Amino acid sequence: MRILHTSDWHLGQHFIGKSRAVEHQAFLTWLVQQVVELNIDAIIVAGDIFDTATPPSYARELYNQFIVQLQPTGCQLILLAGNHDSVAVLAESKDLLACLNVQVIPSVTDDIAQQLCLLNNQQQQPAALVAAIPFIRARDVLQSQAGQTERDKQLSLQQAIAAHYQQLFSQAEQYNLEHKLALPIVMTGHLTTLGVSLTESVRDIYIGTLEAFAADQFPNADYIALGHIHQAQQVKGATDIRYSGSPIPLSFDEAKQQKQLWLLEFNGKEKQVTSVPIPCFQPLLSIKTDLVSLESKLTSALADLAADQRLWLEIVITETDAYLTDLQQRVEELCADLPVELLRLRRQRALATAGLAQQGQQSLAELTPADVWQARLAQEQLTDEQKQQLTQLHQQVLATVEQGEA
Structure with a gap:
């Protein structure tokens, strides 16, 4: 058997x-x-x-x-x-x-x-x-x-x-x-x-x-x-x-x-x-780097990519360059002629308060719909049953929206 x-x-x-x-x-x-x-x-x-x-x-x-x-x-x-x-x-x-x-x-x-x-x-x-x-x-x-x-x-x-x-x-x-x-x-x-x-x-x-x-x-x-x-x-x-x-x-x-x-x-x-x-049907990769090293890391990541493939990419820019106001533009220019699709750009930032390191706030573009929903749900005083019911309803609405966009 x-x-x-x-x-x-x-x-x-x-x-x-x-x-x-x-x-x-x-x-x-x-x-x-x-x-x-x-x-x-x-x-x-x-x-x-x-x-x-x-x-x-x-x-x-x-x-x-x-x-x-x-x-x-x-x-x-x-x-x-x-x-x-x-x-x-x-x-x-x-x-x-x-x-x-x-x-x-x-x-x-x-x-x-x-x-x-x-x-x-x-x-x-x-x-x-x-x-x-x-x-x-x-x-x-x-x-x-x-x-x-x-x-x-x-x-x-x-x-x-x-x-x-x-x-x-x-x-x-x-x-x-x-x-x-x-x-x-x-x-x-x-x-x-x-x-x-x-x-x-x-x-x-x-x-x-x-x-x-x-x-x-x-x-x-x-x-x-x-x-x-x-x-x-x-x-x-x-x-x-x-x-x-x-x-x-x-x-x-x-x-x-x-x-x-x-x-x-x-x-x-x-x-x-x-x-x-199981074979990989769609390559995807997350790269954590500073801006100076990004180009070389992209070159290394693309070395094994098949000719007909495009890499789905997440880039996490470390603290050194995370505060650059034109970061998105710089990263997109580096990726412009490469077989990649930049799906998410994240900034890794740290704030020191009272001697403790605290994670910086993420922008909306860095969050998934599920992340946003869970953060919103956490603000309410709800039973587990209510959370489950609301989450199922949210997933139904989200699926309808995504199907319409597709």
Whole structure:
């Protein structure tokens, strides 16, 4: 049994005014090729298929085209909702896609058996069980209780999520027992686990008051396929817990990461996990420098650029030159005849007050819409539920605006 673990596609994302449609199309085409070349039996997408709850039409088209292109391979596809995904959007085509070898899990269900997916190998023999858990919202597993402290809420939510995992794991074990099988059990999730490395593109997840889920609370499954964190990594724990990361860089601080998938190979209960590197479909880079060194650093950065490529660029000018009033003009002149697109110019400034170094204020041009929204939200006295609802509404409005601009 050969399974690919991926997550956090964020179809429909706009990156500082740039559409990622071309990159996502290239990735999905490449992914179908990997299914054929690596003889893959199943793909697990561990959440955040779309970037917003109201994905633009071209993002939905990419999603549908991928499923159509995957169909002739016979590869099974399991799609889980993340915190960016709309339960309604994923659920609307769930029954139709079930006829195309696709299982969609948009939310946790009252009938937990519906979250248990049987995977067959190419000989149509049972080869693995997937205990499919999408992004869990507090209201999915908890009843609101008056008078609880924040610490009590966090503890209750962590216990409820752990109980849901254990209940579904027990269902998988019971299935093996009833059918006299010893199938490996793969569990999924879309959350932050303690001890992981974050990047700036990972937005607040808002699972009630839960900041991170302890790794030792996961059941002892054969593999736990997680989404939400955009950097591929393995979490230290008693079982094999991994994030696949996003397939393309979603922020400049991810630019130097080698994006990847995890390939799981099961031979009975024996398991092997290897990394499958993903090609870079659109180079991007952040350069931190003073103005004098900028030209040489640009030359070095462009040395390996293919003839038909343009580099998406962020330039961070250090304190020495950050106060220049004509900085934007000078940088643009240096970039004018080069195969680059300057998406963001930032000034790194420091102010000394009472002997303490304080970070200077950023201009609006240096902030993303998400940065501005979170700063505005922080000024209000709101519950976590209100923050989540308002953030979802903001994402819907932002998606509509960006779709119109595109």
